[in-house]
Amino acid sequence: MRILLINPNSSPAMTRTIxxxxxxAAAPGTEVVGTCPPGAPLSIEGHSDGVLAAFHTLKLVEESGxxxxxxxxxxxxxxVDAVRERVAGPVLGIGEAAMHAATMLACRFSxxxxxxRSVPILEDNAARYGLAARCRGVHAAQLPVLAFEDGKSAYAVLRDAARAVLERDRSDALVLGCGGMAHLAPRLAGELGVPVVEGVACAVKFVESLVSLNLKTSKTGGYAYPLAKTPVSGGGHHV
Amino acid sequence: MRILLINPNSSPAMTRTIxxxxxxAAAPGTEVVGTCPPGAPLSIEGHSDGVLAAFHTLKLVEESGxxxxxxxxxxxxxxVDAVRERVAGPVLGIGEAAMHAATMLACRFSxxxxxxRSVPILEDNAARYGLAARCRGVHAAQLPVLAFEDGKSAYAVLRDAARAVLERDRSDALVLGCGGMAHLAPRLAGELGVPVVEGVACAVKFVESLVSLNLKTSKTGGYAYPLAKTPVSGGGHHV
Amino acid sequence: MRILLINPNSSPAMTRTIxxxxxxAAAPGTEVVGTCPPGAPLSIEGHSDGVLAAFHTLKLVEESGxxxxxxxxxxxxxxVDAVRERVAGPVLGIGEAAMHAATMLACRFSxxxxxxRSVPILEDNAARYGLAARCRGVHAAQLPVLAFEDGKSAYAVLRDAARAVLERDRSDALVLGCGGMAHLAPRLAGELGVPVVEGVACAVKFVESLVSLNLKTSKTGGYAYPLAKTPVSGGGHHV
Amino acid sequence: MRILLINPNSSPAMTRTIxxxxxxAAAPGTEVVGTCPPGAPLSIEGHSDGVLAAFHTLKLVEESGxxxxxxxxxxxxxxVDAVRERVAGPVLGIGEAAMHAATMLACRFSxxxxxxRSVPILEDNAARYGLAARCRGVHAAQLPVLAFEDGKSAYAVLRDAARAVLERDRSDALVLGCGGMAHLAPRLAGELGVPVVEGVACAVKFVESLVSLNLKTSKTGGYAYPLAKTPVSGGGHHV
Amino acid sequence: MRILLINPNSSPAMTRTIxxxxxxAAAPGTEVVGTCPPGAPLSIEGHSDGVLAAFHTLKLVEESGxxxxxxxxxxxxxxVDAVRERVAGPVLGIGEAAMHAATMLACRFSxxxxxxRSVPILEDNAARYGLAARCRGVHAAQLPVLAFEDGKSAYAVLRDAARAVLERDRSDALVLGCGGMAHLAPRLAGELGVPVVEGVACAVKFVESLVSLNLKTSKTGGYAYPLAKTPVSGGGHHV
Amino acid sequence: MRILLINPNSSPAMTRTIxxxxxxAAAPGTEVVGTCPPGAPLSIEGHSDGVLAAFHTLKLVEESGxxxxxxxxxxxxxxVDAVRERVAGPVLGIGEAAMHAATMLACRFSxxxxxxRSVPILEDNAARYGLAARCRGVHAAQLPVLAFEDGKSAYAVLRDAARAVLERDRSDALVLGCGGMAHLAPRLAGELGVPVVEGVACAVKFVESLVSLNLKTSKTGGYAYPLAKTPVSGGGHHV
Structure with missing residues (x-):
């Protein structure tokens, strides 16, 4: 089984970590191909980075075998939704993977x-996945995404923020809300005493699960293959 | 006042209509510049067209004066959210404009x-705007977007579908769920006997309203200007 | 175009401000007639004031040209809903106008x-408009409505309360939750650094927009004209 | 114990029925005083009747002992909310009483x-009481309120509509959505084979329950007594 | 009328209090039989105690007249749902009774x-009853259930926690979230100045109300009597 | 890795199928122990069967290695929640597993x-998991649970019901809502042309995933180990 693991930003260090x-996380028979789209932003911090990253991710998916x-x-x-339209195999984002996993392990997570700036995006996602009632809060450690490449000082800030969040929200699990934090999960879990869920490993395992069960993305509704367009005439122009 | 009215697909006919x-719809002193991004898909039918269109729309916004x-x-x-990050003036999508307007005119709309394939996207948007309880249903006329360029036969299909939808949902207003239907609204309203809300005119008027009140997009939260990245090294690569 | 702008309480000073x-806010061709119902309470602070004000507002609407x-x-x-039943033109409350406008400018508002005592009323309205997820909190400045007629000391209290609210809720826009605060919006916006949305100007512009688009209140559902009653016999009596 | 049972419309026949x-329904020691406000509309069909009825009901409450x-x-x-502000004893509407009761007897009700025209009002109430998920539908028998004074032909229409509603919604209880239907509940229950809940009797029993437990309306929050106004000057005037 | 009042845990002291x-609370003609299932846990603190208690409660209901x-x-x-399936008369839990009662008396409760550990259970119940928007918070006094048998020191802790909760949540009623607190309600109400709602008395009165109105549990849907099983063969075994 | 796969009813045939x-579904290194609690009902059809099954399942978990x-x-x-309290390893119900999986494959499922009688239970679960907006309907094939042991005639009924459900709900995935249907999934998927998700295989894979990632049930909140009780005196008795 071959899983394409795409870091939608173009940071080589973060791509390696992920x-x-x-x-x-993968099982013996699973080949995980880690990659990232060269043209994407170096980190995804907000809606506009997100649009650029999604565009280059779509292109990367087309070009990859x-x-x-x-x-x-x-x-x-x-x-995630756009890639689901383009392929047959299951597609999972690390945000949804981590949130679903957290609900399997804890009554409430933060x-x-x-x-x-990413907080409202994640709140909206939690609501769209229907997990808002299980999520007691979305918080920012006030660290830019690339800070986690240098795990040292970022780790301490993250751990202290995590402790404050768990106490304030009275949550019994922590979800790490950034792909760049993936490698810090085990150490954090050891110090915090609650499950610390990061989405990269969860998503790889869940996709592996779905593939092994021969479950594919549905092709009859909102994730049907894109339609061919009947070109009418020229391109964009001011009117 | 200058309003950039972007049709995010690249159909010249639809751009003209819009x-x-x-x-x-605009007031005398308002200059409305209608345009579209040349590289975008000819129509937006689903998530993947949406990602491409958003990418090219962002670029168009950067390049436009x-x-x-x-x-x-x-x-x-x-x-919409991504453009809000990039500019200071107010930004409105025609979907949200039409849905908000409908709640000002009717108890329930369809x-x-x-x-x-667009139905779940619009259902999710209605929920995210918080208007799901006011929206009794999202339905498809089963016509591709470009069909509305030739208004003739498309009009009859649309009108009959609208009648069926209003009766089934017991709604007292109809929202037209595609920019390409904009020019059909007045005729439909005449035949259906309920307010028929299309988003292009509503969005232009609402943005005009916000500009005239000197209300701008907030720059302190989720719509703050994108951050500069500190480039670290090279681009994407397989690991 | 003629817009009737009704202050539902009977304070002359507040009516003037509004x-x-x-x-x-109105465009050159728009005549805005500011008025208030003589019999209404001097301010609307709670449900019972609200019932009295609505009653006298309905009467005023009937009597006005x-x-x-x-x-x-x-x-x-x-x-608002009751007036919508009585008239054909669009009707807007300043609460809904301001809340809808805030969602066009910011990710989250307070x-x-x-x-x-007005907090649960506004929380319920935000929920009914479907905007609860966008509204991070409803707060009271602990000032009676009529205090804002004397803008001086009230302004400082309001500004300090606004600062505290924005920090606590991490919101990126402020909505002023009382018609009497309308004139304080520009000054507050200058000091707070986020959009400050007040509903009077927004509502006037939005109604102006709907009128100019020939969009009227629906007359087929919950806002249909009131039915004539077939009188049966006498009035109220103890049984 | 003395319970004031107010029919907020002014129909003498309906007041008698109620x-x-x-x-x-009342216990031996309970005195139920049935009454109605003379100035109210003959029936309450929509928002505008509702505003008039609420106004006259408030006055009646003030004038009653x-x-x-x-x-x-x-x-x-x-x-209901407005009366709660004015008095100390518990206040209950028959809509909320019936809906709460239905959730005690059945998994889902209609x-x-x-x-x-009353459907969206009741849908909104069900949502505000938080019972939308238990209520599978709000439907209209297409009979004006006063029709139920003549129980004969109205009964057959109501029963047939009820059967259709229960089958369509797969609900296991029926709530009668109009005070004028109160006397028809026992007969309907006999024919339909499910609990038929009408609110007058439920509300009387629930208020009786709360009074006997010495539970009163809270006076510290949204139902605190109305505040005295400091009159400033004259009444309404055009500006 | 005979009401079976079951304390689902097996604490004799708490059973007596309840x-x-x-x-x-009961009316003169009502016989209230207080009882508890011998095999149940001494207190119900969490999901697993809840399963044991429900099992023994079901058995007790079968064995009781x-x-x-x-x-x-x-x-x-x-x-509660399981007992509803087994009997014809109305069945009420004290949690739902108290929460419904609180919404009749106050705008917001805590x-x-x-x-x-009981907090997420009660949050989920409040959501399922649809009352989440009325409930501003669920909090723990950090006292085990059996502590309330000795009312003395527990009372002071409870009262201080209640004060803190009311101030933090700005609620205008308090709901006591444990059957063992029932006898403390009147004293707390006196000290706190808001309605203090405990569910035992409320549930007895509400069930008494429903019985007196001849309203029974629906037997056509989710509370229909359990079906007889057609036994196939042996019992559990490892495969 | 050892996974205990418990069929909570006591049907030997269904236990074998499951x-x-x-x-x-399990990976090579995973030992799946299929078992069921001897005292449980032969099938779980409603709340009261559910309470009995949960009780015996808890006992079985305690007694199993x-x-x-x-x-x-x-x-x-x-x-599920009760077992989570008793053990350290991850615990998953097949209902939640299947629903989460369906959201990874399709925009909307039925x-x-x-x-x-199981419909409201599953609707409530979908709401509690937050997936109500993704689930367009819960429907009954009108077949008792044990019917699926004889797959022949039950299969045809199920398939026809599935087709009707997919058309009515316009869903793009089907979730099989009963453990006894597990073996019918592949054949149904072949005939229906949409993903058919059954929970047994999904739950085994997801638990396997969580175990392999060393993620355990949280022990600090609502799933903490049950507390020891301080016995006070005797058992249940009538008062």
Whole structure:
């Protein structure tokens, strides 16, 4: 089984971290191909980075060889619905994977992400996935995404923020709200005493599960293959 | 006042229709510039078209001169949040404009869009705008977006579908769920006997309203300007 | 175009403030008639004031000459649905107008009203308009409505309360939750650095927009004209 | 114990029916005073009737002697919140009473009311009481309120509509959505084979329950007594 | 009329307290039989105690003679739906009874329960009853259930926690979230100045009300009598 | 890795079917132990069967040797929360597993269960998991649970019901709402042309995933281990 694990931003360091996490999670027979779209922003911090990243991710999916399943490793789950339209295998974002997993382990969870500007995006996603009632809060550690490449000082800030969040929200699990935090989960779990869920490993395992059960993306509704357009005439122009 | 009215797909005919509708709605002192992004799909039918359209719309916004306000004339409201990050003036999608307007005129409304595959997208938007309880149903006329360029036969199908929808949902207003239907609204309203709300004119008027009140997009939260990235090294690569 | 701008309470000072705000917002060709129902309470603070105000507002609407559109300038939106039944033109409450406008400008907003007793009313309205998820909190400045007639000391209290609310809720826009605060919006916006949305100007512009688009209140459902009663016999009596 | 049972419309026949139902439900020691406000509309069909009825109901409450509890016998629950502000004893609308009772007896209920125009009002109430998920539908028998005074032909229409509603919604209880239907409940229950809940009797019993437990309306929040106004000067005037 | 008042845990002291509260609330003609299932846990603190208690409660209901109505006096409402299937008379949990009652008396309420582990259970119940928007918070006094048998020191802790909760949540009523607190309600109400709602008395009165109105549990839907099984062969076994 | 796969009813045939499905889904290194609690009802049809099954399931968990993860194979997810309290490894119900999986594959799904009486239970679960907006309907095939042991005639009924449900709900995936249907999924998927999700295989794979990632049930909140009780005195007694 071949899973394409895409980091939708173009940071090589983060792509490596994510790929390592995904490969470590996969079963023996699973080939995990870690990659990222060259033209995407270096990090995804907000809606506009998200649009650029989704565009380049779609292109990368078209250009990559066939895969049995797909993981998009941006916690905003940008581009997930669009990729689902383009392929047959199951596609999972790390945000939804982590949130679903958290509901299997804890009564209530909190999300800790990088920057405040991502908070409403994740709140909206939690609501759209229907998990708003299980999520007691989305919080920002006030660290830019790329800070986690240097795990050292970022780790301490993250851990202290996590402790404050868990106490304030009275949550019994923590969800890490950024793909760049993936490698910090085990250490955090050890210090915090609650399940710390990061989405890269969860998404790889869940996609592996769906592929092994021969479950594919539905092709009859909102994820049907894109339609061919009947070109009418020229392109854009001012009127 | 200068309003950039963007049709996020690249159909010249639809761009013309939308521009005409927007110009007709604007007040005397308002300059409405109708345009579309050349690289975008010819029509937006689903998530993947939406990602492409949002990408090219962002680029078009960057390249266009400054404007006081912006209207994105795709009923899916694709790219609206991203454009809000990039500019200071108010930005409105025609989907949200039409849905908000409908709640000002009727107790319950129904949406009639082009294809079934867009139904879950619009249901999700209605829920995200919080208007799900006011919207009694999202339905598809089973016509591709470009069919409305030839208004003749499409009109009859649309009208009959609208009648069926209003009766089934017991709604007292109809929202037209596709920018390409904009020019059909007055005739439909005449035949159906309920308010028929299309978003292009509504969005132009609402943006005009916000600009005249000197209300701008907030720059302190989720719509703050995108952050500069500190480039670290190279681009995407397989690991 | 003639818009009837009704302050549903009977305070002459507040009626003047509201009328001035509405007139300043209107386009050149729009006549805004500011008025208030003589028998209504001097201020609307709670449900029972709201019932009295709605009753007298209905009477005022009947007695006033015809208008193309209507704005009810009480943030509780008391009587809005009832007036919609009585007239053909569009009718807007300043509460709904401001909340809808806020969602066009910011990811999340907070409402600052006068007294604690109005908080559950506004929370319920936000929920009914479907905007609860966008509204991070409704708060009271602990000032009676009439305090804003003397803008001086009230302004400082309001500004400090607004700052505290924005920090606590991490909101990126402020909605002023009382018609009497209308004239304080520009100054507050200057000091707070986020959009400050007040409903009088928004409602006037939105009604103006709907009228110019020839969009009227639906007359086939919940806003149909009241039915004539077939009188049966006498009035109320103890049994 | 003295319970004021107010029919908020001014139909003498309906007031008698409601009073009889309430008296029959009350315990031996409970005095139920059935009454109605003379100036109110003859029936409450929509928002504007509701505003008039609430106004006259408030006046009636002020003029009536003290009571230990209050029931407002309009299924729209118009004026309930306002009366709660004015008195100390518990106040219940028949709509909320019936809906709460239905959730105690059945997994899912449907509401059958008089006219289509009341449907969105009751849907909104069900949502505000939080019972929307338990209510599978609000339907209209297409009969005006006063039709039920002549129980004969109205009964057959109501019963047939009820059967259709129960089958369509797969509900296991029926709520009668109009005070004028109160006397028809026992006969309907016999024919339909499911609990038929009407609100007059339920509200009288629930208020009786609360009074006997010495539970009163809270006076510290949204139902605190109305505040005295500091009159400033004259009344309404055009500006 | 005979009401079976079951304390679903097996604490004799708590059973006595609950029985006394229920008997004091009942009308003259009502016989309240207080009882508890011998095999149940001594207190119900969490999901697993809840399953055991529900099982033994079901058995107790089968073994007890017929009753006209039933009250289950655990605030988690464990087993309520199951008992509804087994009997014809109305069945009420004290959690739902208290929450419904609170909405009749106050705009917003808060729940104070014993231990943190019960908080998500009660939050979920409030949501399922549709009352989440009326409930501003569920909080734990951090006292085990059995602590309330010794009312002395527990009372002071409870009162101080209640004060903090009311101030933090700005609620205008308090709901006591544990059957063992029933006898403390009147004293708390006196000190706190808001309605203090405890569910045992409310549930007894509401069931008494429903019985007196001849309203029974529906037998056509989700509460129909359990079906007889056609035994196939042996029992459980490892495969 | 050892996963305890519990069929919470006591039907040997269904236990075999479920065990076979679970074993077939598991990875090479995973030992799946299929079992059922001898005292449980032969099938779970409604709340009261659910309480009995949960009780015996809890006992079975206590008596079984240690396992790394647990699957409860009743689609109602009865007892899942309680088992989570008792063990450290992850615990999953097949209902939640299937619903979460469906949201990863399709925009909208419908559930087809055995009997009408289970519909409200599953609707409530879907709402509690937050997936109500993704689930367009819960329907009953009107077949008792044990009918599926004889797959022949039951299959045809199920398939025809599934077709009707998919057309009516316009859903793009079907969730099988009963553990006894597990073996029919592949054949149904072949005939229906949409993903057919059954929960046994999904739950086994998801639990396997969580165990392999060393993610365990949280022990600090609502799933903390049950507390020891301080026995006070005797058992249940009538008062």
């Amino acid at each position: 790929a390592n996490t995904g490969k470590a 066939p895969a049995d399943g797909y993981v998009l490793a941006c916690f905003d789950d940008t581009g 999300i800790l992400t990088s920057l405040e | 521009a005409n509708t927007g110009k007709a 400054p404007a006081d306000g912006y209207v994105l004339a795709c009923f899916d409201d694709t790219g 949406i009639l869009t082009s294809l079934e | 009328a001035n705000t509405g007139k300043a 015809p208008a193309d559109g209507y704005v009810l300038a009480c943030f509780d939106d008391t009587g 409402i600052l009203t006068s007294l604690e | 009073a009889n139902t309430g008296k029959a 003290p009571a230990d509890g209050y029931v407002l016998a309009c299924f729209d629950d118009t004026g 509401i059958l009311t008089s006219l289509e | 029985a006394n509260t229920g008997k004091a 017929p009753a006209d109505g039933y009250v289950l006096a655990c605030f988690d409402d464990t087993g 729940i104070l329960t014993s231990l943190e | 065990a076979n499905t679970g074993k077939a 240690p396992a790394d993860g647990y699957v409860l194979a009743c689609f109602d997810d009865t007892g 559930i087809l269960t055995s009997l009408e």
